[in-house]
Amino acid sequence: MAKIMVVEDEGVIRQLLMEELKKWQFEVFGTTDFQEVFEDFQTQEPQLILLDINLPVFDGYYWCRKIREVSQVPIIFISSRNTNMDMIMAMNMGADDFVTKPFEIDVLIAKINALLRRSYNYSSGTTETLSHNGLTLNVDNSTAEVAETVIDLSKNEYRLLYILLKNQGKILSREKLLRALWDDERFVDDNTLTVNINRLRRKIDQAGLTGYIETKVGQGYLIP
Incomplete structure (x- = not known):
């Protein structure tokens, strides 16, 4: 069972996301202290991160860049900011995908499953x-x-x-x-x-x- 870390400061959205992810049998952790995002990442060791852009203290771009300094864990940005520049910024920071609010949960789940398959099934046991x-x-x-x-x-x-x-x-x-x-x-x-x-x-x-x-x-x- 993959663990997903949800970094979303809007409590209602965070809770709904976590509930939906649990229905799909994911283990879920939701950050609530937005000064400790990197520490939560290191402690929880998630297999995938859902990351909002607009966050207290530091924005999602900052945390994505910081996580990318030590890990290639899959990161999906989830944001109401939907300009091309936002998407380009996210990818330049090392994100794997970008989902715009409001979104269909089924689409998000499909993206999560596809990204997990690509990320963790590719290198098993091969020396090619x-x-x-x-x-x-x-x-x-x-x-x-x-x-x-x-x-x-x-x-x-x-x-x-x-x-x-x-x-x-x-x-x-x-x-x-x-x-x-x-x-x-x-x-x-x-x-x-x-x-x-x-x-x-x-x-x-x-x-x-x-x-x-x-x-x-x-x-x-x-x-x-």
Whole structure:
């Protein structure tokens, strides 16, 4: 049973969320001291975090960034702020998904289950590596290597690189990549894919491989 940490300062919404999650057999912990979010995370060791943006003391972006310094635990932002900039900020801070209030609980549960499957079923018992053109992807620990440089990847960055390497030389459409990353791409803003691709490119560039992922305008992306 996965443990989910709910970081939501509106008590009614927090309680409703926790009750619904318990109905789906999740173990749930709700933060109530919003100066201790990071300490709660370290103590509770959740498998997934639902994180609001507008919080007392520090906002959700701050806590996401702080958690990302030590962990790649899946994080879904839940917020009434729904501009493209909010979504881009969330992804740049390392979030895995963004859900806008008000939301359908069934959609949220589907996203949670999909993210848990992607995050915790991928690396069990495998020592597979994928190598191409100076880059090696370690499937067992979700890192990439260029020469002596180790690249730490978020779950979405890892999955993008994995899919592109598995289809090396083939153009993958944005729709196909969205389907591979999220079970139902209708609920994902298209900017989410752009942010993840750009972040992955930047990390590979910084490791010394420029232009590793190509954009084919109107078609998609590929690793040539």
